[in-house]
Each structure stands twice: as C-alpha cells, then as structure tokens.
Amino acid sequence: MxxxxxxxxxxxxxxxxxxxxxxxxxxxxxxxxxxxxxxxxxxxxxxxxxxxxxxxxxxxxxxxxxxxxxxxxxxxxxxxxxxxxxxxxxxxxxxxxxxxxxxxxxxxxxxxxxxxxxxxxxxxxxxxxxxxxxxxxxxxxxxxxxxxxxxxxxxxxxxxxxxxxxxxxxxxxxxxxRPQVPRRIESLTIYDAVAIRPGVRLFNARMDGNSDKPLQLMVYDLTKDPLDSQALYEFYMHEGVALQKLYATGFVPLVNIPFRWSDDFLVLPIMPPSGKPLSIYPLPETREEFVQELLLVAACFKALDQIHAHNVLHRAIGSDTVYVQSIQPVKIVFTNFYAARVGTSSIAPSLDALSIEDPYAAIDLAIGYGFATAETDTFSLALVFLERLSGVSLANIRANVESDVVFPQQQRWTSFLSNELASELSTLFKESIMPEKGAKPPSAKEIATRLNDLARRLRVEIQGDTVEGILLDKRYKVHRLLGRGTMANTYLASDNDF
Structure with a gap:
C-alpha cells in the first residue's frame, strides 16, 4: 500500500x-x-x-x-x-x-x-x-x-x-x-467548498429536511485580529445589509439575515438564483433570436450600472456569475459577490492586496483587487460577451489576465448583422475592451444604450426582409431569412420537388 x-x-x-x-x-x-x-x-x-x-x-x-x-x-x-x-x-x-x-x-x-x-x-x-x-x-x-x-x-x-x-x-x-471545511453549520450540511479567500469562505450547503433547496454560505472569519473581533463583526454586518439593500434592484440573489456561528464566524446565507448561468445559456441561431441576445447583453450592462450606482463593485465577473432568468422580458441576476467592494471597503480587506489570474479580469487587477473600479467591472462583462457573441473561446482571445486581448477575426455575429451593424458592434467591443491610448472606455450605461439601439435597428432590418414565399432556383420555397453573411444569406426553405 x-x-x-x-x-x-x-x-x-x-x-x-x-x-x-x-x-x-x-x-x-x-x-x-x-x-x-x-x-x-x-x-x-x-x-x-x-x-x-x-x-x-x-x-x-x-x-x-x-x-x-x-x-x-x-x-x-x-x-x-x-x-x-x-x-x-x-x-x-x-x-x-x-x-x-x-x-x-x-x-x-x-x-x-x-x-x-x-x-x-x-x-x-x-x-x-x-x-x-x-x-x-x-x-x-x-x-x-x-x-x-x-x-x-x-x-x-x-x-x-x-x-x-x-x-x-x-x-x-x-x-x-488546508483549513478544515466544516461538515455542518447549525442546521446546514456543507457539501462543497466553492471558494476560499483570506477572511471569507464560500460554501454550498443544504438545510436539514429540505435537500432540494441549496444555499450558498459566505462565512466571515472574525478571528484574524481578536482585538478587533467586534469591529470586524460590525463591518461584515454592514456588508450583509448592503447586499440586502441591493436585492431591491432585482439584480442580485436574496440574502438572508446573517447569524453568528460560535464567536469566531459570521455566516451570511444566500439563496442561489433560478435560471441558467450565461455560460450554458443557448446561443442565438436566428436573426430574431440575435435581437433578443442584444437586448440580453444590454440588460446585463444596465444591471451592472445599477449595481455601481449603489456603490458596489463586483470584482469577479465571469460567464458563470450572470444568471439568465427569463428572455422575454429579459431578467438577469449577478451572483458570487464574495470578492465585492461596498463603498471604499472590501468584503475581505485582505483581498485588496491579492493578485489574481482570472482571464476575464482587467489588467489592473493583476496587481491586486484593490485596483478595481467600475471600468474594470465593465471590462470583464464586455469580455464575457465578446467571447459569447464572437463564438471564439476565451483561451483564443486572452490566455490570462496579463495577456493582451486578441480581437477575433471571424465573429459569429456577422451571420446575423448587416455589415454596418456588425462594424458598429465590433467598434463597441474594441472601445470597451481595448480602447485607444488615452481614450476613456464607454460606461456600462452607455454600452447598454448603444446595444439597445443596435437591437432596434436590427429589428427594423428584419422587418424589411420580406422573403417569405420567394422561390429560389424555381424549386426552393423560402420561409424565412436565418442569417446574413458577407458573401451569402441563409434561408429556411422547403423543397417543392419532395
């Protein structure tokens, strides 16, 4: 053995x-x-x-x-x-x-x-x-x-x-x-440690007798400085209250009332949101669906703007932190706020000094979380959607947080957009992710506005593309236009010879 x-x-x-x-x-x-x-x-x-x-x-x-x-x-x-x-x-x-x-x-x-x-x-x-x-x-x-x-x-x-x-x-x-992962916290059974950061641990748990409803627990360590235990408790309670207030926006999960677990820890229970994470949400396949996709992207940036308006920075945005709850009307929720900063204070102050390797993060965060701004959050969300809408893997866009962004040469969105709209979307992503030296990237609010305008104009284009009933090659009856390319269009059609 x-x-x-x-x-x-x-x-x-x-x-x-x-x-x-x-x-x-x-x-x-x-x-x-x-x-x-x-x-x-x-x-x-x-x-x-x-x-x-x-x-x-x-x-x-x-x-x-x-x-x-x-x-x-x-x-x-x-x-x-x-x-x-x-x-x-x-x-x-x-x-x-x-x-x-x-x-x-x-x-x-x-x-x-x-x-x-x-x-x-x-x-x-x-x-x-x-x-x-x-x-x-x-x-x-x-x-x-x-x-x-x-x-x-x-x-x-x-x-x-x-x-x-x-x-x-x-x-x-x-x-x-390795720090021990508790088997239980009060009436909750811990079944997975999601993340561990200095001062904050994130666990997945289930309540006794209700195994169908998982919870996420943010567990704050109050023992880092025993002399400041009460100050830490009050600080973390403030963070819990801030996230509870943010729930009123509809853009974050429900945060339950924090409770103390012994004298050493404060536990903040969070209800995971319904819906699907963006990382597994189906991609658009038609021009009509791409209109909804643009509206979805716009809604995400609008939500981020609202979160920032409440003086909260997320600092860990990725394709797995955005949940799509419905598409008509669009409803999304941001999750995983364990690295967030509320006001001028971090949920885990020691996070500010940490360098990270998250490839979605802005280059400033390679130095440390303390350099996060509204612009770095916006950068991360823009990179998430550049990967999604272009159809190019993040590994081929950016290897790590310190790597330059390589803008995709072949973008999936050209199948749905006219040359004019495709060019505008490319420009918007470039301005948001790789702005010219000295240029200020657009805010989340501005990006949302421009995306909504693109969606509106695409819808007008679609309404102008009346192709139903057209006969191609004297044989194929067109039902609808599926997509546009630079050299050809794609149609849904039936073969009259069969």
Whole structure:
C-alpha cells in the first residue's frame, strides 16, 4: 500500500473515499492530502498530491454525480450548475507546484516537465464529455484511478522523481495544512467548498429536511485580529445589509439575515438564483433570436450600472456569475459577490492586496483587487460577451489576465448583422475592451444604450426582409431569412420537388 500522509480531517466523504482508494497504489508511492500551496499573497488548496516514479500528480477531488459536460474553459454539472474548468485550474496549480518542488529539490529544477494536474471524480460512474486535450490523461474516475495513474506514470515524466522520492515528500509535507471545511453549520450540511479567500469562505450547503433547496454560505472569519473581533463583526454586518439593500434592484440573489456561528464566524446565507448561468445559456441561431441576445447583453450592462450606482463593485465577473432568468422580458441576476467592494471597503480587506489570474479580469487587477473600479467591472462583462457573441473561446482571445486581448477575426455575429451593424458592434467591443491610448472606455450605461439601439435597428432590418414565399432556383420555397453573411444569406426553405 502507498504511504498516506493526511493533514487533518477530509472536507467531504468523497475525499475520504478517494484517499482510501489511492492508498492502494504501490508501496513506493506517496499520497499527501489536504495541503495549501503559497503563491505570492495567496494560497491554493490541494486535495491530493500523488508521488509516483516519473510523475507527481496533483488531483482535485470532485464529489459530482450524473452527466458532466464541458470544454477547456467551463464544466456543467448534471444539476445545471457551471464552474470554470477544474482541470484548467489543476493544470495551473500544477505548474506552480513544479516550481515549488524545483526550488526545494534543485536537481528537478531544470530537468523538464514532471508535475501533472488532474481531476478525480469520486462519485461519477461515467467519464465526462469534456472537449479538452488534457482530459484523456487528466480526468480520473475512482473505480480505476490507481490503474490509470500507474499507466500515465509509465509514460514520459522524469525518472528523477523516483530517485528523489523522499526529498520531494519532505518538500511537500512541509506545506501548510488546508483549513478544515466544516461538515455542518447549525442546521446546514456543507457539501462543497466553492471558494476560499483570506477572511471569507464560500460554501454550498443544504438545510436539514429540505435537500432540494441549496444555499450558498459566505462565512466571515472574525478571528484574524481578536482585538478587533467586534469591529470586524460590525463591518461584515454592514456588508450583509448592503447586499440586502441591493436585492431591491432585482439584480442580485436574496440574502438572508446573517447569524453568528460560535464567536469566531459570521455566516451570511444566500439563496442561489433560478435560471441558467450565461455560460450554458443557448446561443442565438436566428436573426430574431440575435435581437433578443442584444437586448440580453444590454440588460446585463444596465444591471451592472445599477449595481455601481449603489456603490458596489463586483470584482469577479465571469460567464458563470450572470444568471439568465427569463428572455422575454429579459431578467438577469449577478451572483458570487464574495470578492465585492461596498463603498471604499472590501468584503475581505485582505483581498485588496491579492493578485489574481482570472482571464476575464482587467489588467489592473493583476496587481491586486484593490485596483478595481467600475471600468474594470465593465471590462470583464464586455469580455464575457465578446467571447459569447464572437463564438471564439476565451483561451483564443486572452490566455490570462496579463495577456493582451486578441480581437477575433471571424465573429459569429456577422451571420446575423448587416455589415454596418456588425462594424458598429465590433467598434463597441474594441472601445470597451481595448480602447485607444488615452481614450476613456464607454460606461456600462452607455454600452447598454448603444446595444439597445443596435437591437432596434436590427429589428427594423428584419422587418424589411420580406422573403417569405420567394422561390429560389424555381424549386426552393423560402420561409424565412436565418442569417446574413458577407458573401451569402441563409434561408429556411422547403423543397417543392419532395
């Protein structure tokens, strides 16, 4: 059996089962659990580090069941909840782990690639449908994880891993232990840790006797400075009240009354919104649907303007933080305010010093959350919709927060818009995301106004395109125009010869 090095209780039953299975690896392997990897001003949770003969594996355990779909950016669970790809995150943290090991075990520093990131699905029984080149050797099911790890370990990697086994183990065991995830908070059962930031943790939970209604819990740590515990409590209560007031706009989820959990924590329960996250919301397929899409985008920017009017910055906008509740009329909700700033104060003051790697974030936030402004929020939302409306993956638009934006050469919206309107939409995105030097990007309110105007003019164009009943090639009866291209149009038609 492999050597199991555990740092405290496991966060979930899935992690406990996974550890038991991983311990069945060969006796010269080492499995290290529940560690934190420091990087600058922040740290990253690591569920499992598995040291083989040629590879060091970093595994992120997920207790998800049912059908899972996704790509290199986003995964969608069977319950419809979408998250940014855990495989991409594991791959990112694996690169940092390789740097940490190389610094501690110098022979490995210049000896090539030897750390792999992966996702271990401890409950799922079928392999997820993930369109990502890393998936084949980066996603593992619990039933055959030991065999798969040994198979991958026999390919490539670095033989020095086996030679320096004990030194690598020492370097990793010395990492700090991961903060414990509570099993319960009052009458709530915790089943997943969504995010952990200094001073604030975000959990998914269910109330006893009502398992169909999940809750998100923002848990504030009051112990950072025991002398200021009461001041922290009052500060976080102020944040809770601010988010409760924001609920009146209709653009944020319902925030329940905060309560204290022992003397050390304040818990803010949040009701997840109905609807679908933008990341999995269907794309428009016709010109009429594209009118609704433009109105949806406009509604999102209008909502963001209203949030800013209440002196709140979101600071973590992505395609998974916007929920579409209805399309006619358009109704959307912003979620995940755990990194927000209300007024001049942050929900977690230590967040202000954190640098981040979110590719949707403006370049200013690469320095730290403290540099967030209304413009950086607007940038993030514009980048979300540039990805969506262009049909080009974010990875091909911008690799990370410090990378330049590469404006897509082929945009999906040209299938729905005339050349004039397509050019105007391109200009609007460029002004919002990559403005000329010295030029001020348009505000969220201005973007909403211009998008509503584009939608109105597109509707006028559609009404002027009366094509129903036209016979093409003396054979095909046109029912409606589906889209316009620079060289051709697309019609829905029937064949009169059949």
């Amino acid at each position: 492999a050597q199991l090095v555990s740092a405290g209780p496991f966060a979930t039953e899935g992690e406990r089962r996974a550890a038991s299975i991983l311990q069945q690896l060969p006796e010269n392997w080492v499995v290290i659990c529940n560690k934190m990897l420091p990087k600058g001003d922040r740290s990253y949770e690591i569920d499992f580090i598995v040291i083989g003969n040629r590879w060091v594996f970093l595994l992120d355990e997920k207790s998800w069941s049912g059908k899972i779909l996704g790509n290199d950016q986003l995964w969608v669970r069977a319950d419809g909840f979408s998250i940014r790809s855990p495989l991409a995150k594991a791959d990112y943290v694996a690169k940092m782990l390789a740097g940490h090991i190389g610094w501690k075990v110098t022979p490995l520093k210049e000896s090539g690639y030897f750390v792999r990131g992966g996702v271990l699905l401890s409950v799922a029984e079928q392999f997820p449908q993930i369109h990502d080149s890393r998936a084949a050797n980066g996603i593992f099911l619990l039933g055959n994880v030991c065999e798969r790890l040994q198979s991958v370990d026999s390919q490539g990697g670095n033989p020095l891993v086996g030679q320096w086994h004990s030194q690598i183990s020492t370097a990793l065991v010395d990492l700090s232990n």
